Amino acid sequence: MHRVLVRCRINRLWHVDRVTGEPIRRYEMTRPGELVHVDVKKLGNIPDGGGWRIHGRALGSRNSQAHRNPARPRKVHGRANLGYCYVHSAIDGYSRLAYSEALDDESAATALAFWARARSFFAGHGITVERVLTDNGSAYCSHAWREEHRRLGIRHSRTRVRRPQTNGKVERLNRTLLEEWAYRRLYTSETARRAALSAWLHHYNHHRPHTALGNLPPITHCTNVSGQYN
Template sequence: MSHRNAPLTETGRLRLARCVVEDGWPLRRAAERFQVSPTTAQRWADRYRRLGEAGMADRSSRPRTSPGRTPTRTERRIIKVRLLRRWGPARIAHFLHLVPSTVHRVLTRYRLARLSHLDRTTGRVVRRYERDRPGELVHVDIKKLGNIPDGGGHRIHGRARGGRNSSAHRDPARPRAVHGRPNLGYSYLHTAVDDHSRLAYSEIHADEKKETATAFWQRAHAFFTQAGISIERVLTDNGSCYRSRDWRDALAAAGIAHKRTRPYRPQTNGKVERFNRTLLDEWAYARPYRSEAERRQAFPQWLHTYNHHRGHTALKGQPPASRVPNLTGQYS
């Protein structure tokens, strides 16, 4: 295939060369006829004399030698550090006393995957997938968060004062401190995320018992049904609440298949795990809250923004609601 700016195709080069070599045209006349410079006409004519028609084909623009290229030994060291330590170009460059741009070029040349595309535990490339339709698979998980004391914790007052504030505002009904550390209890975020649309339903509860998880799922199922999504399968981890008879019966009554992840493989439930990370960055730790109640009050609005207005990179910048036409209030 010719270069996009090449004035001649292989056929045009052959015609030009034959006009000069076989028909005896002057170089300037042939150059004017084919709208190229005399130098170009001379080059194709000479190549035709030496190689015939085969000389009219494109050649690689790669130089015969590259004296400025990174030595092979250095490239091997870069690749070795990347595979063993899974560092980015900047850290590898500092470790090997190189320039980050040089390390980046080597990693790109050998097509080593980005760190964001690798499984953190095994270092293998993560095979991304997406179900073809809403409801084909829904990911369910529970995220545990420490409660914020009244008046704010260490994010507002600092570590030392924040710890004293936690002790001063400890609820007498909660368990006492262990080894001098205050125990304010935890919140448990029960979440369901549709694989295809990334539409999420989430609630905050005080525990992760089977009764709580089952009741949450029934409300989540109603939410997806109202949005026009018929759920076929649910994927969870191997938590005790998801292995209970209550959970099994709730799914069976609705005709929904239950699938569990392999032990110690949370990336299998990656859609909801990624949602949890976004939730921490953009809601739970997004600003210094002065109480647990204040943080919980901000949650419904954040969840609405996530579903209806926040662009999702996996959806080409569109929110999850863009893939669920029947979702009520998506244009509010």
């Protein structure tokens, strides 16, 4: 029976949620800036010379031991504590225009500074943020985040606990970032990987077809942008 269902391409219940079994309610925005999704993705730093993905376990481990930050104590015996890269991302729910930065932590101050630069990025493309959706991370539950949005007049919403699907657009962006930027090439240092992010973002926003946009890049759904009149 399963083989028959697979052959007919009806073996998966795409119309229901896998956890609850309830019908999926997809929502689309009507204008740029109506809802912006924000999230953070945590990645392990790459040691100088390259890690196990490029050299294998033996040499990759030696590079990690040689280039670990001595100021960072080991959390696991025998494993170098290289630290983490925190990729902060924001994506407009209507146009899918995305902005990301690779930063050193996910504190409230860092998240707010990133969000200020992200709003400037969106403003440069004619997008005024009206509402932002995040998960329940400590930075987004902080008093500083709440007060800043109250001052800006931006409505802040949070997802239900353990329900990342609610913030699905930025979660999908995170997966695309991993597949096409973070792990697509074999980088020899964390500096090299972070330096490649801005070029990939330009490709994503200006050239990469997006299936939700009729295979057009996100920039085509922005208004008040030079050269765009839709």
